[in-house]
Amino acid sequence: MLTINYTYRIYPNTNQSALMLEWLETSRQVYNRALRELKDWINSRKCMIDRCSIEREYIIPANTPFPSYHRQQNDLPKLKESWTELKNVHSQVLQTTIRRLHDTWESFQKRGFGFPRFKKFGQFKSFLFPQFQDNPINGYEIKLPKIGSMPISLSRPIPDGFKVKQARVLSKARGTQWYVIVSIQSDVSVPEVPVHGIAIGIDLGLERFVTVSDGSFFERPKFLSSQHRQLKLLQRRAARKQKRSANWEKAQIKVARLHHHIADKRKDFHLKTAHKLCDQAETIFAEDLNTVGLNRGMLRKECVDASFGAFLDLLKWVCWKRGVFFMRVNPNGTSQTCPRCQATVTKPLSEREHICPECGYRTHRDHAAAEMVLLRGLNVVPVDNRGMETVCAGELAGVEIPSQVPKTLLGATRKPKK
Incomplete structure (x- = not known):
């Protein structure tokens, strides 16, 4: 059903x-x-x-x-x-x-x-x-x-x-x-989508809304900040009206309509971004972020404007509709780990470049985190969703692994068949 x-x-x-x-x-x-x-x-x-x-x-x-x-x-x-x-x-x-x-x-x-x-x-x-x-x-x-x-x-x-x-x-x-x-x-049954095709990992952030493991990224439009002056003006006008009067109700309607307009623009951007990601790959891994905690933190206004939780829910729906495999992975330490040699590279949030002292790998911080998300996703995919195993140790049948991800690391966690 x-x-x-x-x-x-x-x-x-x-x-x-x-x-x-x-x-x-x-x-x-x-x-x-x-x-x-x-x-x-x-x-x-x-x-x-x-x-x-x-x-x-x-x-x-x-x-x-x-x-x-x-x-x-x-x-x-x-x-x-x-x-x-x-x-x-x-x-x-x-x-x-x-x-x-x-x-x-x-x-x-x-x-x-x-x-x-x-x-x-x-x-x-x-x-x-x-x-x-x-x-x-x-x-x-x-x-x-x-x-x-x-x-x-x-x-x-x-x-x-x-x-x-x-x-x-x-x-x-x-x-x-x-x-x-x-x-x-x-009265139809839809089978679960297996892991197949090109696999990518995505990292969500405030500097770049989405950074993909293949190097591409999507800039984050500031929906609330762009309309903040107009919203502040309408709210000031509404506050000056006598409460529960006809003019007060008209002013409140204008504020509500502007909020609705901002939410519509944000949802439109989320849907278009989700479809573009589905155009790039058939397997998508994303961070399982604590969006409730982000909305209460120091950058809560920016996180609420970006609405990461709503985007992940829409991305899951679009992936299901288009037959793309989607999974959330553990986000802990994705930006503090080198995706090439798995070494721990501690860096503050203000440092936006990833430079590994062990292997010398150098790239943008969010790009390295997206590659790490991809690596974790391929390692934690259930065996039932991988299809039939091939003689290629650690590789998933029917999945194209990007060249920047070391295939030797993918096979490191695989247990041999008894």
Whole structure:
């Protein structure tokens, strides 16, 4: 079973846009109410049996069961009798809102952190239609239950053999732009891509966005810095308006649209770069960076602007779509190790050239790191993905290894067959 998500722009009229904004606000209130019930039940079980809390007491009987997903979902029809606004929202949209809360709760239990939080006004930006009896897309229109038909920009057609299973309506730029994320499904199985063709390693950085092991590189456009003056001007104008007034809302919309424009330019650059890398090779190895830690470090503003995590996720998707093998490798010490002789060459971050005192290899720092990423990737590829072994010790069947990578090092870690 193969499931793919396609994102399309939709153009609702004024009444439909107001109705969907009302649905988002109602879904937010349902989410907060269910979370309040969940937290009250948990807090009522915190105190010991023979004593009570000094600050407050949650009067919930001891035999009251845990407010699970099915229990809160079954309470929705009863809640509609006293909360009449829920009748305007599609019933399955409210059910998926409860499901969204409990998915977060189950994820919190597995990870041990990330307790669900209450959603403030405007923070709930999407709702989901979990199923359709018929295809909602007809030509250049999409028909959503209880909302009606609206124009849709079909930037790419739905492939033959796929059926529309779900549709998530997404609001962007403070409710002025609407998108629909369509989940399509087909009864096909896609085999895993083996290691084949030309192999390259890539290194991500702030000086050069991507440096390839073959010597090529891609410069990093500064998306946020190029629009920083305009963004600062719009934010200053918005701060001077009276909060919650009509002029304040107009100013906030301009700020949100500029942020959306910057994000679109960044995503377009990421996709084009990913396709260019797939044009160069059929096997790509990348560093498994701790992108969350980078976004909290000293260079967090530059790292957030570059968005390395989003690029790696898009690169993985593009590689899968184009039949290119992709793998992340351990990034520790890639810039402190010589790719030719494996000697440790310690150098500060300000030193941008790699000069090995052992073998005399000299190149750019990021280029040496990319070669090291390639070397590590070829050494850690599972044997099942390498195809049949040949008499060439250490070489992978069907993989073209660049001349700058020592083939003797590739065979050093291989264990002979018994």
